Amino acid sequence: MEWPVSVALAQAVSTLPVGKEVYYEPKMDGHRLVMWRTEDNVRLQTRAGRDVTSVWMDLALAGMQLPAGVVLDGEGIVYVDGRISFGAAQSRANSTLMRARALAERHPAHYAVFDILRHPEHGDTRGWSYRRRRSLLEHLLEEYGVGPPIQAVPTTTDVELARLWYEALQPQGVEGLVVKVGSSTYRxxxxxxxxxxxxxxxxxxxxxxxxxxxRPRHLAVRLPDGRTAFSQALRAPLAAQIAALLATAGPARQTRTAAGESFSAVGMDVVVEVLSGTTRHAVVTVTRMK
Incomplete structure (x- = not known):
């Protein structure tokens, strides 16, 4: 398996899927991270393949509990006052090395792991079923005595328990559920x-x-259907966050949307959430950085 690995993604749905061999996991509100345990150290990558080990160094150190050759998929999360805080995870992800260390001392990160992509004995496990990968993940964590801040995300095939999780865990910062088919491989x-x-x-x-x-005024975003749309005018806090990232993103180039609207194009490892009811329009509403 070569660095960086392409991660499996999820499609948003409006109703809870049910069926035979369907597994449900709480959806943690953090940053997607792939943890690579090498012979000498631990590396962390984003879902876009960027190396972010330096700003999640507390998780990298925790990953030394794992045997060499393991690759895990999960979510980097941060608790503030007993609740998962996406804002705290976002601050960590976009911080400098020195600031990341200070943030880690104040609010240590946790790694909510939900998949295993490589095992030291079995090699690449992406072709295994989810059911088999999940069993292997649980066995690995138990065998090596891996504990907090690395913990497996709960999973269940009980749809009623899943509905309870969906309602009861929201105050703790759990934003919903992820649904997987037991026989599915990792693509x-x-x-x-x-x-x-x-x-x-x-x-x-x-x-x-x-x-x-x-001081960017609007964002140009690529929607799930491949279209490029502009956001509404950015509020000052979000504009400041984007400006800080643009300062390190390299030079922009002028381009246009299919409708002929010009914007400054730039390569950034940034995902935002937009209200789904606005995606049919040329201007979308951004709720937050992801």
Whole structure:
């Protein structure tokens, strides 16, 4: 398996899927991270393949509990006052090395692992069924005595328990459920899973902006159907977050949407949530950075 690995994704749905051999997991509100345990150390990658080990160093250190050759898929989460805080995870992900260390001391990160992509004895497990991978993951964590801050995400085939999780865990920062078929293999870049969230949003990839880089006015985002749309005017806090990322994103190039609207295109590892009811329009509503 070569670095970086392409991760499996989830398609948003409005109703909870049910059926035979369907598994349900709480959807943690954090940052997707793949954990690579090498012979000498631990590396962490984002879902886009960027190396973010330096800003999640506390998780990298925790990953040394694992045997060499393991690759795990999961979510980096941060608790604030007993609740999962997406804002705290976002601050960590977008911080400098020095600031990341300070944030880690104040609010240590946790790794909610939900899949195993490689095992030291069995090699690449992506072709295994989810049911078999999940059993292997649980056995690995138990065999090596792996504990917090690395923990397996709960899973169940009981739809009533899943519905209880969906309702009862929201105050703790759990944003919904991820649904997987027990016989399914792990396919990178495929929206093979399903997710149901309390907020009716979809993920969009930031591909550019309008206005000056130091104070962007609108975002250009690529929607799940491949279209590029502009966001509404950015509020000051979000504009400041985007500006900080643009400062390190390299030079932009001028391009146009299919409708002929110009914007500054830039390569960024940034995903935002937009209200699903606005994706039919040329202007979408961004709720937050993801």
């Amino acid at each position: 990178g870049n495929s929206r093979q899973w399903r997710k149901i969230r309390h907020a009716e949003t979809v993920d969009a990839v930031v591909v550019g902006y309008t206005g000056p880089a130091a």
